[in-house]
Amino acid sequence: xxxxxxxxxxxxxxxxxxxxxxxxxxxxxxxxxxxxxxxxxxxxxxxxxxxxxxxxxxxxxxxxxxxxxxxxxxxxxxxxxxxxxxxxxxxxxxxxxxxxxxxxxxxxxxxxxxxxxxxxxxxxxxxxxxxxxxxxxxxxxxxxxxxxxxxxxxxxxxxxxxxxxxxxxxxxxxxxxxxxxxxxxxxxxxxxxxxxxxxxxxxxxxxxxxxxx
Numbered sequence: 325x326x327x328x329x330x331x332x333x334x335x336x337x338x339x340x341x342x343x344x345x346x347x348x349x350x351x352x353x354x355x356x357x358x359x360x361x362x363x364x365x366x367x368x369x370x371x372x373x374x375x376x377x378x379x380x381x382x383x384x385x386x387x388x389x390x391x392x393x394x395x396x397x398x399x400x401x402x403x404x405x406x407x408x409x410x411x412x413x414x415x416x417x418x419x420x421x422x423x424x425x426x427x428x429x430x431x432x433x434x435x436x437x438x439x440x441x442x443x444x445x446x447x448x449x450x451x452x453x454x455x456x457x458x459x460x461x462x463x464x465x466x467x468x469x470x471x472x473x474x475x476x477x478x479x480x481x482x483x484x485x486x487x488x489x490x491x492x493x494x495x496x497x498x499x500x501x502x503x504x505x506x507x508x509x510x511x512x513x514x515x516x517x518x519x520x521x522x523x524x525x526x527x528x529x530x531x532x533x534x535x536x537x
Contacts, residue, residue, distance in 0.1 A: 333368065
C-alpha cells in the first residue's frame, strides 16, 4: 500500500501549480476540506492536491469559482454509490467512476448544480469516497451523445424521468407475468426475454412514429 503523503501549504501550492495566496483564497471559499492541524502547522494530503487540480481543470473549462463551489456542495450532499446500488452491483449495467472534470467534459459545460441534483435524484450519480460514480455506462454514453447533438441536458433528464416511469411499469408487467407462472428464481434467467420484447416494441414504435405524416 502506498504511504500516505502530507504537504505543508507551500509545497502543496507548488505541486498544484498555484500560489500560496490562491490556495488560501480557495480555502476561505471552502473549496477545500480543512487540513489536519498539528499545533500551528497545517498538513494537506493527496486528496487536497487532487481537489486543487480538479479546480484548475474546471476553471480551464469555463466554470466559475462560484459554480465549482456549488458543484462541491451538491456532491457533498449526494448519496453514496452503495445506497444507489442497494445489495450488490447491477446485474447488467456497468458503473463508471469519473473525476469532476471528466463529468464536465462529457456534458460540454452543462454539468450545472441543478442538473447534477436532478441526476442524483434519479439515482444516476453517486459518490464513492472522492470520486463520482455514474450508475450506468450505457446511460452516460447515450445522455452525453444527446447533449453533443444539441439537446439541453435539462431536457434529457426531464425525458429520463418519464422513461423511468414507463420502464418501472414494464418491469412490473414482466415480473408479474413470470411470478404467475414460474418461481422468483426464474427471473434472472428470463430477464433477457423481457429486454428483447421491450427493444423490439420500441423499435417498431419508432418505425410507426417516423412513418407518421
